[in-house]
Amino acid sequence: MKKLIILCGASGTGKTTIQNYLLKQYGIPRVLTHTTRAKRKGEKDGVDYYFETPVSFAEKHYFESVTYDGKQYGSSREGLERAWKKNPIVSLVVDTAGAIEYVKQLGKQVDVWHIEVSDKKMLKDRLLARGDNVHAVEQRINSFESQRDLQIPPVIQDNTQVIMNDCWKKTTQLIDQLIQKR
Ligand SMILES: Nc1ncnc2c1ncn2[C@@H]1O[C@H](COP(=O)(O)OP(=O)(O)OP(=O)(O)O)[C@@H](O)[C@H]1O
Numbered sequence: 001m002k003k004l005i006i007l008c009g010a011s012g013t014g015k016t017t018i019q020n021y022l023l024k025q026y027g028i029p030r031v032l033t034h035t036t037r038a039k040r041k042g043e044k045d046g047v048d049y050y051f052e053t054p055v056s057f058a059e060k061h062y063f064e065s066v067t068y069d070g071k072q073y074g075s076s077r078e079g080l081e082r083a084w085k086k087n088p089i090v091s092l093v094v095d096t097a098g099a100i101e102y103v104k105q106l107g108k109q110v111d112v113w114h115i116e117v118s119d120k121k122m123l124k125d126r127l128l129a130r131g132d133n134v135h136a137v138e139q140r141i142n143s144f145e146s147q148r149d150l151q152i153p154p155v156i157q158d159n160t161q162v163i164m165n166d167c168w169k170k171t172t173q174l175i176d177q178l179i180q181k182r
């Protein structure tokens with residue numbers, strides 16, 4: 001059965017870092033999504049996201065879409081199928097609203113990993129270390145969506161694996177166990 005690993009959790013917990021590890025270590029392709037937010041330093045169109053204008057975003061058809069911290073994000077069935085053509089297990093980074101939608105629509109094909117840190121004070125430092133500007137970090141951390149995504153939504157609690165990402169070495173050990181269990 002084709003499988004989708006969904007990575008969700010608050011901003012700065014390490015979703016993208018884990019997604020990159022899955023690609024590098026296990027060849028698990030990333031499902032690319034679309035956004036209207038500005039590129040961060042080093043990000044490339046078609047590699048990190050499909051970067052859209054509000055007009056081009058509205059022209060696409062989405063499996064699900066959300067507004068997060070004032071910007072639009074959406075994922076498509078085509079993006080998922082494209083990744084599944086490369087490998088039977090793929091990964092996708094979405095917010096918890098997106099995770100709920102994928103579990104609802106794809107059921108057992110989806111494994112949800114909720115990425116967490118034990119002290120949320122770490123998040124600000126991590127986002128600053130990533131190179132985000134102070135204003136953007138404050139806004140992002142205090143956004144309704146990032147605060148909400150600190151917790152697993154009760155509706156997907158039973159389908160969700162917690163990944164505590166305080167220490168990168170421990171995180172990779174847990175991920176290695178989860179992947180090898182397959
Ligand atoms: N275990 C860790 N220890 C220290 N730093 C980490 C760890 N995991 C990730 N980071 C760093 O934290 C920063 C944020 O990570 P990342 O971009 O993966 O977060 P994210 O959850 O995808 O955030 P966002 O939702 O804002 O895109 C990056 O600079 C990354 O290198």
Ligand SMILES: Nc1nc2c(ncn2[C@@H]2O[C@H](COP(=O)(O)O)[C@@H](O)[C@H]2O)c(=O)[nH]1
Nearest residue numbers: 033034066068073074075093094095097098
């Ligand atoms: N529901 C969806 N959430 C998405 C999608 N693409 C990304 N995201 C989530 O948005 C926030 C912010 O991302 P960032 O790259 O600006 O930090 C984060 O939680 C992502 O997981 C999507 O297509 N659908």
